[in-house]
Amino acid sequence: MSASEPLPANAIEVRGLEKTYAGSKKAPPKTALRGVDLVIPRGSMFGLLGPNGAGKSTLINILAGVVNKTGGTASIWGRDIDKQPRDARAALGVVPQEIVADVFFTPREALEVQAGFYGVPANDRRSDELLAALGLTDKAHAYVRALSGGMKRRLMVAKALVHNPPILILDEPTAGVDVELRRQLWEYVRRINAEGVTILLTTHYLEEAQELCDTIAIMNRGEVVACEPTPQLLRRLDTRNVVVTPEGELAGPPALSGFEVTPRPNGAFAVSYKKGQSSVEQVLAAVRAAGVTIADISTEDPDLEDVFLALTYGDATQVSPTRD
Numbered sequence: 001m002s003a004s005e006p007l008p009a010n011a012i013e014v015r016g017l018e019k020t021y022a023g024s025k026k027a028p029p030k031t032a033l034r035g036v037d038l039v040i041p042r043g044s045m046f047g048l049l050g051p052n053g054a055g056k057s058t059l060i061n062i063l064a065g066v067v068n069k070t071g072g073t074a075s076i077w078g079r080d081i082d083k084q085p086r087d088a089r090a091a092l093g094v095v096p097q098e099i100v101a102d103v104f105f106t107p108r109e110a111l112e113v114q115a116g117f118y119g120v121p122a123n124d125r126r127s128d129e130l131l132a133a134l135g136l137t138d139k140a141h142a143y144v145r146a147l148s149g150g151m152k153r154r155l156m157v158a159k160a161l162v163h164n165p166p167i168l169i170l171d172e173p174t175a176g177v178d179v180e181l182r183r184q185l186w187e188y189v190r191r192i193n194a195e196g197v198t199i200l201l202t203t204h205y206l207e208e209a210q211e212l213c214d215t216i217a218i219m220n221r222g223e224v225v226a227c228e229p230t231p232q233l234l235r236r237l238d239t240r241n242v243v244v245t246p247e248g249e250l251a252g253p254p255a256l257s258g259f260e261v262t263p264r265p266n267g268a269f270a271v272s273y274k275k276g277q278s279s280v281e282q283v284l285a286a287v288r289a290a291g292v293t294i295a296d297i298s299t300e301d302p303d304l305e306d307v308f309l310a311l312t313y314g315d316a317t318q319v320s321p322t323r324d
């Protein structure tokens with residue numbers, strides 16, 4: 001990227017994106033994207049969530065130039081993928097879902113070859129810096145096939161960054177990565193995000209998206225069903241639980257008019273209420289009015305899993321998500 005270029009407001013803009021995979025004798029055509037609109041602001045840490053088959057990989061593969069779209073437009077760093085495909089793709093580093101190992105190269109050689117592929121002049125290459133940043137310095141000259149799965153994945157992150165792209169896409173990057181490596185990987189991703197790199201990540205680890213991403217889009221059946229700043233998305237599911245532990249043993253959880261009550265282990269029960277419509281005070285008053293003496297209470301906020309389920313499965317008019 002030239003330093004004098006004005007920076008685009010949005011790293012990625014997708015409008016009305018459609019994809020139908022052609023059918024064959026054995027399989028009918030398959031629509032994977034049904035008019036997806038998505039705007040990823042420059043500098044954000046953006047999470048793309050959705051059940052299997054929602055269309056996340058299809059979307060990423062279209063951006064990466066691996067899959068041809070059927071309709072709509074997409075631009076990367078202000079460049080239209082149809083009109084300026086090379087420039088658009090040069091702004092992206094993509095870490096694919098599957099581990100792709102260069103069996104004949106050492107990690108250092110793999111990075112040099114990749115840099116050469118992008119035309120990065122020898123003086124501008126950052127192979128050693130990237131190996132160090134991803135904790136691979138002592139494996140720089142080992143054969144890639146001798147690396148653990150987590151190391152191969154970190155090498156793939158390094159490879160995606162050799163040309164210093166302003167956008168990094170990580171497609172399910174922590175599948176099969178152990179807890180410690182995952183922590184290191186996220187630390188690094190957070191660091192480069194703080195340095196200005198826009199991150200788009202798809203993940204099934206909902207807590208991870210909640211913890212890492214400032215904005216989250218949720219896809220289901222080829223459509224974006226939500227796209228909001230993380231705290232706003234969490235507020236959308238405005239149900240709160242008050243978990244009550246009663247004094248002594250009850251025959252069962254009390255019936256409270258106007259509230260949903262569900263049993264919890266060890267004689268406790270949860271009372272759900274809508275924030276804005278009721279309050280913890282009102283819940284406790286109803287519990288006391290039912291003759292229950294309260295030994296202890298705690299409150300629960302919804303996590304992303306609740307929001308995700310409510311948006312993608314909770315709607316009774318919606319059939320269950322596509323399965324392959």
Ligand SMILES: Nc1ncnc2c1ncn2[C@@H]1O[C@H](COP(=O)(O)OP(=O)(O)OP(=O)(O)O)[C@@H](O)[C@H]1O
Nearest residue numbers: 021030032051052053054055056057058059322324
């Ligand atoms: N090459 C292909 N040919 C035909 N159908 C495909 C192809 N690739 C994906 N699909 C279908 O398109 C739909 C979307 O798949 P996609 O892989 O984009 O979803 P995803 O959200 O990335 O799921 P996952 O989390 O499992 O990777 C699925 O129904 C899938 O079966």
